[in-house]
Amino acid sequence: MKDLADSIESMEQLATVWRALVLDRDPGADVRDLPGIAVRWADCRFAFWNCVTLTEVRAGAALVARRLAEVADIMRSKRHPGFLWLFEDLLDEGARAALDDAAAAAGLRLAFPGTGMAGDLLPVPDPVHPDLTFVRVRTDDHLTAYADLNSRAYGFPLADGRDGLAGSALWKNGVYAYLGLRDGVPVTCAGAVEADGRLFVALVATDPEWQRRGYGEAVTRKALYEGARATGLTRATLHATQAGAPVYPRIGFRPNSPIRFYGLDG
Numbered sequence: 296m297k298d299l300a301d302s303i304e305s306m307e308q309l310a311t312v313w314r315a316l317v318l319d320r321d322p323g324a325d326v327r328d329l330p331g332i333a334v335r336w337a338d339c340r341f342a343f344w345n346c347v348t349l350t351e352v353r354a355g356a357a358l359v360a361r362r363l364a365e366v367a368d369i370m371r372s373k374r375h376p377g378f379l380w381l382f383e384d385l386l387d388e389g390a391r392a393a394l395d396d397a398a399a400a401a402g403l404r405l406a407f408p409g410t411g412m413a414g415d416l417l418p419v420p421d422p423v424h425p426d427l428t429f430v431r432v433r434t435d436d437h438l439t440a441y442a443d444l445n446s447r448a449y450g451f452p453l454a455d456g457r458d459g460l461a462g463s464a465l466w467k468n469g470v471y472a473y474l475g476l477r478d479g480v481p482v483t484c485a486g487a488v489e490a491d492g493r494l495f496v497a498l499v500a501t502d503p504e505w506q507r508r509g510y511g512e513a514v515t516r517k518a519l520y521e522g523a524r525a526t527g528l529t530r531a532t533l534h535a536t537q538a539g540a541p542v543y544p545r546i547g548f549r550p551n552s553p554i555r556f557y558g559l560d561g
Contacts, residue, residue, distance in 0.1 A: 298384065298551065299352070299384065299385075301411070301413055301549075301551035301552070302382055302384040302385055302411065302551045302552035303352060303385070304413060304532065304551070305382060305411030305412075305413065305532060305534070305551050305552055305554075306348060306349075306350060306382045306385060306411075306552075307491070308490055308491070308493065308495050308532045309333075309335075309346070309348055309380060309534065310328075310333040310335065310348060310350065311490045311491055311495075312488060312490045312495045312497065313335035313344075313346050314326055314335055315465065315469075315488070315490075316335075316344065316465070316488075316497070317335045317336065317337045317344050317346070319463055319464070319465040319466070320337040320339055320341075320344050320459060320463070321337045321338070321339065324336060324337045324338065325337075325338065325373075328350075329365075331349060331350055331351040331354070331358070331362050331365075332347060332348070332349060332350065332362060332365060332366060332369070333347070333348050333350050334346075334347050334369060335347070335348075336369075336373060336377060337459075338373050338374050338375050339375060339458050339459055340375055340452075340454065340455040340458035340459070341442075341451070341455050341456055341458050341459025341460070342375070342376055342377050342378060342451065342455070343377075343378070343445075343449075343459065343498070344377070344459050345373065345375055345376065345377020345378065346377055346378060346379075346380060347366050347369060347370065347377070347378075347379045347380070348379065348380045348381070348382070349362050349366070349379075349381055349382070349385065350385075351385065352385050353385070353386070353387045354385065354386050354387065354390055355387050355389055355390055356387075356389045356390045356392075356393040356397065358390075359386055359390040359393070359394070359397055360393070360397040360400065360401070363379075363397050363398055363400075363401035363403060364400075364401045366379050366401070366403070367401040367402045367403055367559065370558075370559050371402075371559065376558055376559065377558070378406060378556045378557060378558055379403060379555075379556070379557040379558075380409075380534070380554055380555075380556060381394075381554065381555045381556075381557060382411060382552040382553075382554055383552055383553045383554070383555060384551065384552035384553065385552065394555075398557060399560070402559060402560050402561070403557040403558070403559060403560060404557065404558055404559070404560040405555055405556070405557055406556045406557060406558045407536065407537065407556050408536075408537050408553065408554065408555060408556070409534055409535055409536050409537065409540075409553070409554035409555075409556060410534070410535045410537075410540050410550045410551075410552070410553055410554060411532070411533075411534055411535075411550070411551045411552045411553075411554055412532065412533050412534070412535055412540075412543050412544075412548035412549060412550050412551065413493075413530065413531065413532040413533075413548060413549065413551060414530070414531060414546075414547045414548045414549050415529055415530050416519075416529075416530075416531055416546060416547030416548065417494065417519060417523040417528060417529045417530065417531055418520065418523045418524065418529075419516050419519050419520050419523070419546065419547070420516075420520070421517075421520050422513045422514075422516035422517050422520060423513075424475070424509060424510065424513040426477050426508065426510070427475040427476060427477055427482075427483070427510060427513055427514070428475075428476045429473050429474070429475055429476070429514065429517045430473065430474050430476060431471070431472065431473055431521070432466055432467055432470070432472035432473065432474060432484075432486075433467050434467070435461070435462070437467070437474060438460045438461060438462075438463060438466060438467065439457060439460075439461070440474055440481040440484070441460060441466070441472060441474060441481075441484045441486075441498070442456035442457045442459060442460040442461070443456060443457070443481075444474075444481060444482070444483065444484045444500040444501070444502055445484070445498050445500040447500070447502055447503055448500035448501060448502070448503060449500065466486065469488065470486045470487070470488045470497070471486060471487045471488070471494075471518050471521045471522035471525065472484070472485070472486035472487075472498075472518065473485060473486070473514055473517045473518050473521070474514070475510055475513060475514040475517070477505065477510075481502075482501060482502045482504075482505040482510055483500065483501040483502065483505065483510035483511055483513070483514045484498070484499070484500055484501075484514060485497075485498070485499040485500075485511070485514040485515040485517070485518040486498055486499075486518055487518040487519055487521075487522035487531070488522075489522070489526050489528065490532075492528065492530070493528060493530045493531060493532050494519060494522045494523065494526065494528050494530070494531040494532075495531070495532050495533065496515060496518065496519065496531060496532070496533035497533070499511055499514070499515055499533075499539060501514075511539065511542055512542045512545060512546065515542070515543070515546060516546060519531055519546070531548070533548065534554060535548075
């Protein structure tokens with residue numbers, strides 16, 4: 296079933312990419328593949344690096360309820376908050392219908408929705424935007440700017456974003472990460488990283504003062520263009536927030552599974 300295959304791909308891309316990103320942040324991070332649960336938890340201040348996801352396919356209501364309780368226990372054992380990324384289409388119909396009650400019983404609250412997306416869309420043309428110049432992330436100052444853009448876009452304290460990216464060798468060398476500069480000032484960013492024969496787009500952000508001008512789309516195209524040119528890959532995947540979801544179909548991505556991001560309740 297193609298749609299289910301796409302949803303499985305979306306979950307597996309998260310588990311693969313986040314393994315590398317979390318271990319880059321902390322080589323001693325909690326990276327485990329448990330029955331039905333993938334833990335990718337750096338336990339740092341940047342909440343996106345603290346991640347758990349469910350991995351079973353067509354899981355029923357009783358099993359999902361048990362897994363949610365296990366996930367909540369894992370999350371409670373950590374110093375810093377993070378998210379359960381739950382791919383709805385991996386659950387069976389009964390589990391989806393019972394999900395709200397099961398999450399509440401486990402002590403989880405819905406933080407925000409998202410959508411998995413993928414497409415055989417590469418190569419894309421080298422993007423041009425009249426307001427922007429692009430620079431690849433290569434220095435600590437670039438990393439700080441990249442982190443700060445994500446913090447502003449997603450409502451994190453600046454210190455939290457910097458805790459996630461400061462000093463990273465991977466983001467300066469292994470990720471095709473780009474800043475979009477307007478009059479020399481970073482206003483948008485996106486990264487693409489190779490994973491299992493695909494490019495995965497990560498941490499796309501635009502300063503809230505400069506949103507809805509096509510900047511996020513342009514810098515995403517730049518990361519994809521450079522990543523595809525370097526690797527020869529033709530397929531790309533990503534996980535979009537609700538705000539970003541309308542942008543990516545214009546590049547060629549197609550939605551697959553809805554994602555629910557859960558945090559601990561209280």
